Amino acid sequence: MNPSIVPDFPSGLPFEQARAIVAAVAAAQRLPSQTLALARAHGHVLAQDVVAPMALPSFDNSAMDGFAVRHADLATDADSALQLVGEQFAGHSLGLAIGRRQCLRITTGAPLPAGADAIAIKESACVDGNRVVVPAGSVRPGAHVRRTGEDVRAGDRVLEAGWVMSPARIALAASLGIGQLEVARRPTVAVFTTGDELVEPGMALQPGQIYNSNRELLMGLLRGDGLEPTAWPSLADDPARVASMLQDAASSFDVVITCGAVSAGEKDHIPALLQHQAAAGRGRMHFWKVRMKPGMPLLFAQLERAQLLCLPGNPVSVLATYLTFGRALLDGLQGRLEPRPHWHARLASAFDKRHARREFLRGRLLPGADGTLQVAPNPADGSHRLAAAAQSDALIVLPEGEHAFVAGELVEVLPY
Ligand SMILES: Nc1nc2c(c(=O)[nH]1)N[C@H]1C(S)=C(S)[C@@H](COP(=O)(O)OP(=O)(O)OC[C@H]3O[C@@H](n4cnc5c(N)ncnc54)[C@H](O)[C@@H]3O)O[C@H]1N2
Numbered sequence: 001m002n003p004s005i006v007p008d009f010p011s012g013l014p015f016e017q018a019r020a021i022v023a024a025v026a027a028a029q030r031l032p033s034q035t036l037a038l039a040r041a042h043g044h045v046l047a048q049d050v051v052a053p054m055a056l057p058s059f060d061n062s063a064m065d066g067f068a069v070r071h072a073d074l075a076t077d078a079d080s081a082l083q084l085v086g087e088q089f090a091g092h093s094l095g096l097a098i099g100r101r102q103c104l105r106i107t108t109g110a111p112l113p114a115g116a117d118a119i120a121i122k123e124s125a126c127v128d129g130n131r132v133v134v135p136a137g138s139v140r141p142g143a144h145v146r147r148t149g150e151d152v153r154a155g156d157r158v159l160e161a162g163w164v165m166s167p168a169r170i171a172l173a174a175s176l177g178i179g180q181l182e183v184a185r186r187p188t189v190a191v192f193t194t195g196d197e198l199v200e201p202g203m204a205l206q207p208g209q210i211y212n213s214n215r216e217l218l219m220g221l222l223r224g225d226g227l228e229p230t231a232w233p234s235l236a237d238d239p240a241r242v243a244s245m246l247q248d249a250a251s252s253f254d255v256v257i258t259c260g261a262v263s264a265g266e267k268d269h270i271p272a273l274l275q276h277q278a279a280a281g282r283g284r285m286h287f288w289k290v291r292m293k294p295g296m297p298l299l300f301a302q303l304e305r306a307q308l309l310c311l312p313g314n315p316v317s318v319l320a321t322y323l324t325f326g327r328a329l330l331d332g333l334q335g336r337l338e339p340r341p342h343w344h345a346r347l348a349s350a351f352d353k354r355h356a357r358r359e360f361l362r363g364r365l366l367p368g369a370d371g372t373l374q375v376a377p378n379p380a381d382g383s384h385r386l387a388a389a390a391q392s393d394a395l396i397v398l399p400e401g402e403h404a405f406v407a408g409e410l411v412e413v414l415p416y
């Protein structure tokens, strides 16, 4: 198959335009929701708002171990002696009440007795039999009382569809007694590496061969995003075999990610192959080639019901295109509305950008002398330079157009 094809689909797109296509396709192909037990919902995208079925706290209670008192009984200019009339521990409400100049021993989380409106902490009070002395001025009005509904009122919308279930959000749902959540189904993802030159780590290399690093890179990125991807054995540059494997994966996975064989070489079969499938009514070419560096030959297509993201083979291109396009596709399919973290930092050293594409340079985040975030660009900017990517922890986004960036200039960074 000759890879020098005439595109009848969008090609050579600006970055933002390509991203908009990914977002639109993902929105149109949103995955259905599923009901999961709370314990299994960690990291999933919420598919339905969560409305509080009860208030939090659900009853007035003590925030400290000590004595439940009536603030009006306490003198401001002298110590106050109160009569100890009982005790209320956390766990079982005894329905107790206190009257004038009375107090009740209480523990953290225990229901406040009727009549009480403040807590004198244990450390400041003096107990002698059933007499408790509270030092003057040691208890302010309402001290250490946790009021019903001060955190959440019944009926509040506490979590919104599109939010990711972080541990704090799971814990909030648990505290509301919610045992199940409606979340987006996770996309199933197949990962392919391609190329006659690839050998798996641990095997012996023949002249001209290289080790397959992209598979572990992609599997790690996907697993880090909470997915359970399936990797195929690496595919040789054989168009018939690549076609049959992709067809096979596209019939059983939501997303197929390939890397390599999408550029201009004689063995770069994937664009022509997918264009052929699209022409035969088995899919669609969304776009090929984006004005970015690295990652320019990126291809996005549909085959059968699967979305295919075909990343360029260079390892740093895989990293940059996964972080900018792979994630956007997977997040969009799950209906994620919360944006991924993207910050701004000052360039620690100058960088001369001599091309018009949007660049995703590798760099290391560090606190500057004034405590603000800085990013040091790695000078090894070739898309085969994995060591530079491994020494870095962020992509530095340099916008379209030639520009000589000076040290101290503010740039956008995508931490990875
Ligand atoms: N004449 C042109 N040549 C190239 C162009 C172009 O526009 N015109 N684009 C260049 C750019 S930019 C990139 S990026 C690469 C992308 O090429 P492919 O996506 O077709 O990828 P391959 O040629 O298969 O591989 C590129 C490079 O990466 C190595 N590789 C591939 N897979 C793996 C793997 N799993 N693990 C580690 N390394 C891998 C492969 O050996 C090549 O060195 O094309 C440029 N050329």
Ligand code: MOO
Pocket: 292, 293, 294, 295, 296, 297, 312, 314, 317, 383, 384
């Ligand atoms: O655009 Mo390629 O991905 O530079 O190496």
